[in-house]
Amino acid sequence: MSFPWAEHYTPKHPAMQWIDEKLPLPRLVYNAVGAGYPVPRNLNYFWNFGVLAGLALMIQIVTGVIMAMHYGANTLVAFSTVEQTMRDVNAGWLMRYAHANGASFFFIVVYLHIFRGLFFGSYKAPREMVWLLGLVIFLLMMATAFMGYVLPWGQMSYWGAKVITGLFGAIPVVGEPIQTWLLGGFAPGNASLNRFFSLHFLLPFVIAAVVILHIWALHIPGSSNPTGVEVKGPQDTVPFHPYYTAKDGFGAGVFLILFAILLFYAPNYLGHPDNYIEANPLSTPAHIVPEWYFWPFYAILRAFTVDFFFVPAKLLGVLAMFASILLLFFLPWLDTSPVRSGSYRPTFKKFFWILIVDVLILGYCGGAPAAEPYVMISQVAAAYYFAHFLIILPLISRFEKPLPLPNSITEAVLGHDAIEGEREALPGMGSDPQPSHAG
Amino acid sequence: MIRIGAFLVGLFFAGWLLVSFLVGAVAYVTEPPAVTVEHEFHRDPKHVAFSFDGPFGKFDQAQLQRGFQVFKEVCSACHSLKFVAFRDLKGIGYNEAEIKAIAKNWAIKTPDVDPKTGEMTTRAPIPADYFPKPFANNVAAMAANNNAIPPDLSLMTKARHHGSAYVYSLITGFQPQPAELLKEFPDAKTPEGLHYNPYFANLNLAMAPPLTADGQVTYGDGTKATVDQMAQDVAAFLTWTAEPKLENRRRAGLATIFFLLIATGLAYMAYQNIWADKKKAA
Numbered sequence: 001m002s003f004p005w006a007e008h009y010t011p012k013h014p015a016m017q018w019i020d021e022k023l024p025l026p027r028l029v030y031n032a033v034g035a036g037y038p039v040p041r042n043l044n045y046f047w048n049f050g051v052l053a054g055l056a057l058m059i060q061i062v063t064g065v066i067m068a069m070h071y072g073a074n075t076l077v078a079f080s081t082v083e084q085t086m087r088d089v090n091a092g093w094l095m096r097y098a099h100a101n102g103a104s105f106f107f108i109v110v111y112l113h114i115f116r117g118l119f120f121g122s123y124k125a126p127r128e129m130v131w132l133l134g135l136v137i138f139l140l141m142m143a144t145a146f147m148g149y150v151l152p153w154g155q156m157s158y159w160g161a162k163v164i165t166g167l168f169g170a171i172p173v174v175g176e177p178i179q180t181w182l183l184g185g186f187a188p189g190n191a192s193l194n195r196f197f198s199l200h201f202l203l204p205f206v207i208a209a210v211v212i213l214h215i216w217a218l219h220i221p222g223s224s225n226p227t228g229v230e231v232k233g234p235q236d237t238v239p240f241h242p243y244y245t246a247k248d249g250f251g252a253g254v255f256l257i258l259f260a261i262l263l264f265y266a267p268n269y270l271g272h273p274d275n276y277i278e279a280n281p282l283s284t285p286a287h288i289v290p291e292w293y294f295w296p297f298y299a300i301l302r303a304f305t306v307d308f309f310f311v312p313a314k315l316l317g318v319l320a321m322f323a324s325i326l327l328l329f330f331l332p333w334l335d336t337s338p339v340r341s342g343s344y345r346p347t348f349k350k351f352f353w354i355l356i357v358d359v360l361i362l363g364y365c366g367g368a369p370a371a372e373p374y375v376m377i378s379q380v381a382a383a384y385y386f387a388h389f390l391i392i393l394p395l396i397s398r399f400e401k402p403l404p405l406p407n408s409i410t411e412a413v414l415g416h417d418a419i420e421g422e423r424e425a426l427p428g429m430g431s432d433p434q435p436s437h438a439g
Numbered sequence: 440m441i442r443i444g445a446f447l448v449g450l451f452f453a454g455w456l457l458v459s460f461l462v463g464a465v466a467y468v469t470e471p472p473a474v475t476v477e478h479e480f481h482r483d484p485k486h487v488a489f490s491f492d493g494p495f496g497k498f499d500q501a502q503l504q505r506g507f508q509v510f511k512e513v514c515s516a517c518h519s520l521k522f523v524a525f526r527d528l529k530g531i532g533y534n535e536a537e538i539k540a541i542a543k544n545w546a547i548k549t550p551d552v553d554p555k556t557g558e559m560t561t562r563a564p565i566p567a568d569y570f571p572k573p574f575a576n577n578v579a580a581m582a583a584n585n586n587a588i589p590p591d592l593s594l595m596t597k598a599r600h601h602g603s604a605y606v607y608s609l610i611t612g613f614q615p616q617p618a619e620l621l622k623e624f625p626d627a628k629t630p631e632g633l634h635y636n637p638y639f640a641n642l643n644l645a646m647a648p649p650l651t652a653d654g655q656v657t658y659g660d661g662t663k664a665t666v667d668q669m670a671q672d673v674a675a676f677l678t679w680t681a682e683p684k685l686e687n688r689r690r691a692g693l694a695t696i697f698f699l700l701i702a703t704g705l706a707y708m709a710y711q712n713i714w715a716d717k718k719k720a721a
Contacts, residue, residue: 083522083594093684242713246706246713249709250707250709253706256703264688264689273600276598303459304456304459305459305463308455323452327448372467375463382456383453383460386449386453386456390445390453
């Protein structure tokens, strides 16, 4: 697709030729994830997580469709149909635990995928659209996960739904009508459960569609790589198949082993015990907490405790929580450094690791009770989060002096000396001192 | 333009968060949060060893049967077990005839409709029935239990942190209110009709100590029925009711992980093999 030296699909079997003439679907697959897609030869293991996220999505869709066959979307029976699935359906416990823990693993690999992009500057030109579509997928995932957590109709399901839809109630004037409209009532009930189930079934397929756009947009410039130096010639790339299918196969194996350990030996470790208590609108849990993958955002939401003149603290928290995700959409234009990879950006690298620690602290505080000292800690951590993306990053881009970049991907892999001899044989590569970032 | 806007937004959020922090910090220093009685006197569950601990642990069927006996003779008077059916008892080693007899002789009857008159009536449970509830509804439960509803026990060990140890600790944890508690928190005296128990979230619960004397239950297998033994047995039984597929899960996990280790090993070798010519100069 993206490079002139990409291999072309030439079906040998007459049946494949016949199909290719009528519907070039095999060709499409060949060019997308087969030998027809040239990929930089120096990708490290952090580049496995895109494929792993796709694997996680497939696991969720398969287990989810099976769960839906045994689920009753009615507040009277929702909790007990889930229990019956666990007890009386053949391998029902496996489907249920795989689906619940699969959501956690989906978020784990997507967070690693996002931080990979943040460190190696994958969001920069010419891949802005890949980044933006990825964020759309992330938002859809959050909506899907939230609605999925409501379906078992446990205590955390109910009270989580109440708190999250209550966020819309913080909007002045129109907030409460919006909240009532979203829930189909004044509190989470049967109408809410039914629409959440409907949307929870629909959204994964919307995610799958946006994933196709995400991959399509990626294939226009081609994959980025750990040096951030663009591909210069055929010697810099290898065909996706068999090179990266083999590497991703190994990555998928490691992913599945870790997934199996959690699923078979600690399936409730990441869940909350309260969700094994059936929803009871008359009994509020001591601490209402969302699933772990929302904790950093939950900490930001709760960090605002002081009204800003006429703006109530609660509304500020809601705005900040949405802003904390929406600001990522502006990242390609906030970080103006021409160097993509964090490996060659000494100042950026330091702040990047501070950000990682900061987000982990936010996550910890988001899962802790809304009491001191956790609120104070999350206030400082949230302040850094906003400052990092909106103030520090643009300033670093301006003043940082990057380290010298390798001349090419091949040089980064094989070392400068090793390709000295090849250089004469391959004119047109590696001669410009500052490789172009314009493309 | 984007960067100026972002700078201002960032300055606002970060600035106001730091103001909130200062306000919170001043309040924290001038008025440190009061220590609550729960914070000081609540205890985490005791350490207790079960046969099903650890990744390879299995249920002890004799223990599950003893625990079932404790449930039957003590707990079931007030607590329901609505997600467990009599037929499920096969999982703790009873055969069909035994299950039929257990269902038939169960103290609480199953509500049903009289097939001749259509009137509401009750009948003896059959193996296909779920354990019948001791109270017709929540109002009846509250009326009989000092305004508290005895919770269903099917999922209790999964509905609390460290559930098995929690059930054991709660049952064996009743004690007189410590003198130092009353000295420090004079208002926290256990109200009339409630019972002090440091393993319960708010320290006072409506349930009276259910196991009070050794030998309250007479075990058929000769095990000495001390309070401690009965509490362990019923905690084990409730672990089974909450997770009856625990052993299947661990067995399936072992086979799955064994397969995945081999498959991943092969995948790694395939990866190394395919990449062999790309790691060095071409």
